[in-house]
Amino acid sequence: MKKQDEGFTLIELLIVIVILGILATVVVFSVRGITDDGQQNACDTDYRTLEVAVEAYYAQYGSAGGDPSDADLVAAGLIRTGTSENYTVTNGSISAVSPGDC
Structure with a gap:
């Protein structure tokens, strides 16, 4: 074996590193x-x-039950406490807790 057949050159290694960086x-x-x-x-x-x-x-419940809130939906077994961190239900309407998040 000759000394020049023992490994990769610096240029070959740098090319491989550049290609891996681009993929990453x-x-x-x-x-x-x-x-x-x-x-x-x-x-x-x-x-x-x-x-x-x-x-x-x-x-x-129909209209006799009134407009539901989060607590009413939990009491009726329709949602669990803390179902949504993003929305709240008040008087039957859904509104965002912080409008920028969703």
Whole structure:
């Protein structure tokens, strides 16, 4: 064996490191978008859950039960306490706790 056949050159190693860095950058930016979509989907799901609970409350109690609040929905067994951190139900309407989050 000759001495020049024993390993990789510095240039070859640098090229591999640059390619790995480019791949890592692409992965980081693509994952960042996924987490933003996840937060929006969680907000949409919270809203739909409360919307269905309010409709079920009206179906069960009618207008005689009055307009439900969070406590009324919990008492009726339609949601659990702390179901949504993003929305609250007051007088039968759903509103965002902090509008900037959802």
